Amino acid sequence: MAQFRLPANSVVKQGKTYAAPPGAKRSKKFVVYRYDPDSEANPRLDTFEVDLDDCGPMVLDALIKIKSEFDPTLAFRRSCREAICGSCAMNINGGNTIACTKKIEDTQGDAVKIYPLPHMSVIKDLVTDFTHFFAQYASVRPWLRTQTPPPPDRERLQSPAERAAFDDNERCILCACCSSSCPSYWWNSDRYLGPAILLLAHRFIADSRDEATGERLDELEDPYKLYRCHTIMNCTATCPKGINPAKAIGKIKELIAARHV
Amino acid sequence: MMALRTPLAGARGLGSAKSGFSHWWMSRVTSIALVPLSLWFVFAVAALGGMDYAAFVAWVRSPLVTALLILSLAVTIYHMMLGLRVIIEDYVRPEALKVTGIIVMNFISILIGALGIIAVLKISLGAGS
Numbered sequence: 001m002a003q004f005r006l007p008a009n010s011v012v013k014q015g016k017t018y019a020a021p022p023g024a025k026r027s028k029k030f031v032v033y034r035y036d037p038d039s040e041a042n043p044r045l046d047t048f049e050v051d052l053d054d055c056g057p058m059v060l061d062a063l064i065k066i067k068s069e070f071d072p073t074l075a076f077r078r079s080c081r082e083a084i085c086g087s088c089a090m091n092i093n094g095g096n097t098i099a100c101t102k103k104i105e106d107t108q109g110d111a112v113k114i115y116p117l118p119h120m121s122v123i124k125d126l127v128t129d130f131t132h133f134f135a136q137y138a139s140v141r142p143w144l145r146t147q148t149p150p151p152p153d154r155e156r157l158q159s160p161a162e163r164a165a166f167d168d169n170e171r172c173i174l175c176a177c178c179s180s181s182c183p184s185y186w187w188n189s190d191r192y193l194g195p196a197i198l199l200l201a202h203r204f205i206a207d208s209r210d211e212a213t214g215e216r217l218d219e220l221e222d223p224y225k226l227y228r229c230h231t232i233m234n235c236t237a238t239c240p241k242g243i244n245p246a247k248a249i250g251k252i253k254e255l256i257a258a259r260h261v
Numbered sequence: 262m263m264a265l266r267t268p269l270a271g272a273r274g275l276g277s278a279k280s281g282f283s284h285w286w287m288s289r290v291t292s293i294a295l296v297p298l299s300l301w302f303v304f305a306v307a308a309l310g311g312m313d314y315a316a317f318v319a320w321v322r323s324p325l326v327t328a329l330l331i332l333s334l335a336v337t338i339y340h341m342m343l344g345l346r347v348i349i350e351d352y353v354r355p356e357a358l359k360v361t362g363i364i365v366m367n368f369i370s371i372l373i374g375a376l377g378i379i380a381v382l383k384i385s386l387g388a389g390s
Contacts, residue, residue, distance in 0.1 A: 131268045132268060132271065132272060134268070135267075135268035135269045135271060135272035136272040138269050138272065139269060139272040139273045184351065187351055187352060188350075188351065190271075190274070191274060218277060218279055219276075219277045220277065221277060221278075221279050221280065221281055221282055222277040222278045222279070222280075222281050223278060223280070223281040223284065223350065224278075224350075225277060226281065227281040227284070227285050228350075228351070230347070253285065256282050257282065257286060260282055260283075260286070261286075
C-alpha cells in the first residue's frame with residue numbers, strides 16, 4: 001500500500017541547537033533536517049541561530065554560513081546560486097523551492113524549516129538521490145529525432161513563432177521541485193514520469209523540427225507514465241521558475257485525444 | 262528495481278501500454294453526461310414530495326422517466342468504476358491485491374448497477390398494481 005507513516009528508523013528526532021554568536025542583534029532560527037547514513041541514528045532536526053546582519057539575503061547564504069561557521073558536516077548541493085543549475089532544490093517552510101533565490105525575509109514564522117525534497121531517498125542531510133529521476137528523463141529520449149537530414153549548408157530552420165511554442169518548457173532546470181511535490185509521483189514514481197519529465201517530453205513534442213511526435217505520444221500513452229497525472233497542480237504552484245508543467249501535461253493529453261477523436 | 266539493472270532499464274520498465282486514453286476520455290465524457298442527468302434526478306426526486314405510491318409508479322412508467330433513470334444509474338456506475346479504478350491503481354499494493362481489488366470492484370459495481378436497473382424495469386414494465 002501507499003506508505004503514509006514513516007518507518008521507525010526514519011522518525012525525525014530533536015537534534016542540537018547552535019546559539020547565535022554573542023552580540024548578534026537580528027538572529028533567525030534555521031531548523032535543518034539532518035541524516036547521517038554512516039550512523040545508526042534516526043534523522044534529527046538541528047536548530048541554528050544565524051545572525052542576519054552578517055549573512056547574505058537568501059536561504060542558501062544562510063546554509064553556506066551554517067556549514068562554514070557552525071557545522072561543516074552539513075551536506076547540501078549548490079552550485080550557481082542564480083537559479084540555473086537546479087542543485088539546491090529543497091523543502092523550505094513546507095514548499096519545494098531552490099534555496100538560492102528564496103529570500104530569508106520572505107519566509108514566514110520565527111524559524112525557517114529546511115527539509116530535503118519530499119519522498120526522494122535521502123543520501124545525507126539535504127542531499128537526495130536523483131538516479132531514478134534522471135533515468136526517467138533519459139527514458140523519454142530528450143533529443144531531436146528526425147528522419148530528414150539537415151540542409152547541407154545550414155542548421156535546421158525554425159521560425160521565432162515555432163521556437164516560442166516551447167519557450168516555457170525550455171526554462172526547466174530539472175531541480176525536481178515539481179515532481180517531488182506531486183502526490184501521484186510520491187505513490188507511483190516507479191512508473192509515473194512526473195511533471196518535470198512530462199514537461200520536458202512535451203518540449204520535444206512541441207519542437208517544430210522534431211519528426212517523431214507520434215512515436216513520442218505512443219511512448220507516453222500509458223495509464224502510469226502519463227495518466228497518473230490527476231491535475232493536482234502542486235507542480236505549477238511550487239515551480240521556482242514559474243513554469244506550468246500541468247499545462248504541458250494537459251497539452252500532451254490533448255494531442256493524444258486529437259489523434260483518437 | 263533489481264540491484265543489477267541499470268537505472269534506465271528500471272525507468273523504462275515494461276514500456277508504454279499504448280492505452281489509457283479511452284479510460285481518461287470516458288471518465289470525462291461520463292462526467293459531462295452526469296451534469297444534466299444528476300440535475301434532472303435531484304429536481305425530479307425533489308418534485309416527488311407528497312406523491313402517493315400509485316402516482317410514483319405512474320411517473321416511473323413514463324418512457325422518458327424510465328430511460329433517464331436507467332441512464333442515470335448506468336452512467337453513474339460506469340463513472341464510479343472508472344474513478345475507483347484510478348484510486349485503487351494509485352494506492353493499493355502489492356500488485357496482486359491491486360489486480361484483485363480492481364476485479365472485485367468491477368464485479369460489485371456491475372452487480373449494483375444491474376440490481377438498480379432491474380428494479381426500475383420491474384416497476385416500469387411489471388404488471389403493476
